[in-house]
């Protein structure tokens with residue numbers, strides 16, 4: 001597939017904060033990135049890195065009292081971070097589809113899947129009942145549900161985990177969106193089913209020229225699906241590179257530590273230092289480089305100053321003082 005170099009989504013200096021009784025929690029801290037049409041951007045980091053909040057900000061679904069306190073989000077040349085809830089609802093589901101980790105976030109267990117699919121189709125497209133049902137059956141076939149004309153009348157609990165996630169993907173595709181935000185869409189599935197669902201994502205991207213923002217805590221999951229990867233740590237982007245470059249030569253010590261967790265012999269042989277300890281609380285982030293308490297290369301400068309995300313090669317950026325001495 002040829003990629004267009006036109007950004008479909010651009011995020012500039014995004015800041016998301018949650019006021020809490022213990023203080024202000026900065027969940028996303030001044031991050032900027034673009035996703036080009038037809039591209040898959042993998043966003044990777046541990047729980048608490050801010051990757052899911054980044055996804056929720058784009059679709060206007062941050063849980064209150066969280067709110068965007070800085071920056072802007074543009075989708076297809078339209079600024080969308082200032083839209084009203086109603087305006088955002090038109091974009092969400094129609095222009096931007098969503099797939100979450102738990103299919104029951106998107107599916108109502110009390111209704112047959114056919115009702116949920118046709119209602120979503122008719123919310124966004126002008127189709128009568130008969131054609132909406134036909135479209136729903138076609139979508140179920142497209143995502144690999146066997147006997148879709150029968151399965152359309154089943155309830156969510158009558159599907160296995162993998163099949164239920166396929167139904168959610170069909171739901172996300174109802175209005176022919178251009179961008180899909182997938183947040184840990186395979187995390188709850190068995191490993192063998194994970195591979196099947198990932199393959200489905202890749203096939204659909206080819207067939208429908210989709211663009212994905214693919215969020216995961218697991219680098220091995222994004223390796224096969226992403227063109228580029230952005231690593232997040234405590235609300236900030238610490239490294240960004242093409243998937244190939246990132247796996248060939250990870251720059252940031254945190255990326256190296258994450259790669260150490262990927263079960264691949266060639267990576268194991270490189271002996272990257274594994275990450276130890278827990279990600280610190282964003283309510284009380286460490287001074288200087290937020291990664292310094294866990295970094296094997298930390299110096300006094302790292303403890304006192306914050307490294308900025310800088311270009312280290314064309315199309316690559318990293319936020320680490322080690323790049324200054326090289």
Ligand code: SF4
Pocket residue numbers: 252253254289290291292295296297298299302307319320321322
């Ligand atoms: Fe480690 Fe220092 Fe680089 Fe942070 S700036 S990742 S602490 S070497």
